Amino acid sequence: MKRRNFIIKTGITGAALSATPSISSKPILKELHMNYKYPVAVATWNFQNATKMAGSMLEKGATALDSVEKGVMVEEANLKNITVGDGGAPDRDGNVTLDACIMSPDGNAGSVVYLKEIAHPVSVARKVMEETPHVMLAGEGALQFAIQQGFKKKNLLTEESEKAWQEWLEHKEYKPIINIENHDTIGMLCLDDNGDISGACTTSGLSYKINGRVGDSPIIGAGLFLDNEIGGAVGTGMGEAIMKSVGSFLIVELMRQGKSPQEACEEAVMRTVKAAPNYKDFQVAYVALNKEGEIGSYCIHKGFSYAKFYRGESTDNLSASYLDE
Ligand code: ASP
Numbered sequence: 411m412k413r414r415n416f417i418i419k420t421g422i423t424g425a426a427l428s429a430t431p432s433i434s435s436k437p438i439l440k441e442l443h444m445n446y447k448y449p450v451a452v453a454t455w456n457f458q459n460a461t462k463m464a465g466s467m468l469e470k471g472a473t474a475l476d477s478v479e480k481g482v483m484v485e486e487a488n489l490k491n492i493t494v495g496d497g498g499a500p501d502r503d504g505n506v507t508l509d510a511c512i513m514s515p516d517g518n519a520g521s522v523v524y525l526k527e528i529a530h531p532v533s534v535a536r537k538v539m540e541e542t543p544h545v546m547l548a549g550e551g552a553l554q555f556a557i558q559q560g561f562k563k564k565n566l567l568t569e570e571s572e573k574a575w576q577e578w579l580e581h582k583e584y585k586p587i588i589n590i591e592n593h594d595t596i597g598m599l600c601l602d603d604n605g606d607i608s609g610a611c612t613t614s615g616l617s618y619k620i621n622g623r624v625g626d627s628p629i630i631g632a633g634l635f636l637d638n639e640i641g642g643a644v645g646t647g648m649g650e651a652i653m654k655s656v657g658s659f660l661i662v663e664l665m666r667q668g669k670s671p672q673e674a675c676e677e678a679v680m681r682t683v684k685a686a687p688n689y690k691d692f693q694v695a696y697v698a699l700n701k702e703g704e705i706g707s708y709c710i711h712k713g714f715s716y717a718k719f720y721r722g723e724s725t726d727n728l729s730a731s732y733l734d735e
Contacts, residue, residue: 449601465721594613651692
């Protein structure tokens with residue numbers, strides 16, 4: 411029996427729960443989820459180092475929140491990854507602008523958009539969540555806040571990303587290339603030993619986007635959503651399509667209605683496919699994790715994969731099922 415059912419069946423309402431401090435959700439979750447497979451870490455794409463980092467933390471008893479933050483930071487620091495963090499491709503005017511968000515098991519969320527010169531936007535998002543009454547900070551204000559919080563400014567445009575941008579300027583052709591040009595956002599979900607789930611998503615967004623463009627990745631409900639009673643979902647690919655269907659929120663709600671993570675991801679992708687006659691021109695991919703530790707993933711086009719870690723198993727990369735070649 412899940413906690414939700416327990417609450418319904420015993421007639422304990424949210425108000426009653428909060429008015430009864432002696433009733434804690436933790437022992438119930440622990441007891442009810444005894445047979446589930448914890449801990450789990452799962453991330454979009456072949457980000458095995460990031461997933462290993464999160465997995466090894468979870469194995470040592472770290473919280474899902476700490477593990478998901480440190481996990482995605484591996485890719486934010488990876489200069490070879492041109493779509494996340496330091497070394498991320500700039501917009502068409504040469505600005506590297508980063509988007510990130512994080513969610514904790516209590517449903518709290520933090521996000522930064524259009525953040526420049528800070529290599530770890532996910533950690534700034536966590537500070538927004540923990541140190542402010544807000545959910546999202548943008549642009550100059552987000553940068554100011556980061557500096558106040560002790561983050562150091564850094565030029566994120568590397569020699570390589572500047573050179574690639576200069577080459578792009580020769581043709582200035584803006585055309586997403588499925589699975590290649592601009593889809594390496596890392597979205598990660600972790601389920602810890604307590605059965606608590608957290609998630610994070612971080613990106614430099616679409617390469618050579620219009621200055622000011624923000625995608626789905628830092629938008630709670632679009633690039634990431636979770637509910638600690640149900641599970642979570644993360645998205646990658648064409649952010650505009652993910653935002654229009656509020657994809658990650660949709661997946662969590664579908665799981666709430668009883669769908670498996672796989673079924674929920676499939677339905678979310680199909681929503682986009684039905685709504686967008688040009689779906690053959692872009693990728694949308696999701697990964698979902700439920701509270702039982704089950705993972706599902708689906709995408710429009712072949713080529714998307716996800717990295718997963720379960721206790722006692724080595725980190726693995728799996729191809730997601732897809733609709734179309
Ligand atoms: N979803 C990201 C965005 O639209 C891009 C990606 O997943 O690579 O900004």
